[in-house]
Amino acid sequence: MGQIFKLFVVKDEPYLTIDENVIIGDKAIVTVNGMFPSVVECFNDEQIGLFQNPFTKMTKRHKVVMGPDEFTIEEDLKQKLIMSETSINVEYEEGEIKIIE
Numbered sequence: 001m002g003q004i005f006k007l008f009v010v011k012d013e014p015y016l017t018i019d020e021n022v023i024i025g026d027k028a029i030v031t032v033n034g035m036f037p038s039v040v041e042c043f044n045d046e047q048i049g050l051f052q053n054p055f056t057k058m059t060k061r062h063k064v065v066m067g068p069d070e071f072t073i074e075e076d077l078k079q080k081l082i083m084s085e086t087s088i089n090v091e092y093e094e095g096e097i098k099i100i101e
Helices: 045-052 075-084
Strands: 003-010 013-018 027-032 035-041 059-066 088-093 096-099
Touching: 003 027, 003 035, 003 059, 003 075, 013 027, 045 059
Parallel strands: none
Antiparallel strands: 003 013, 003 088, 013 059, 027 035, 027 059, 088 096
16 A cells, blocks of 8 residues: 555646645645635745644645656646545555545
C-alpha cells in the first residue's frame, strides 16, 4: 500500500500534499474550512505562522510534496476537483493515483 495524500487542483494544476509542518522554502496549499485552496510559497517564519498556527481552526495548511511538473491526473478527476473547490484522499504508488473512498 502506498502513502496517503490529499489531492488538490489549484488554477487547473494538480498538487499532492501531506499533513506536515512546513519550513522556509516549502510550498503549501492553504484552505479555509477545507475549501478554496491556494498555493503559498513559504518565504519567512512570520508568514508560515499565519497558517501553521492560525487564529481560527478553519484555516489549514497542507505541505506540497508533488506539484504539476511531477505527475498528472485524468481530466475528469481534475474537473471534479475544480468544481468542488476541495480535495480528495488518494494513494500514490509507482506513478499511479488511486482514489480512497
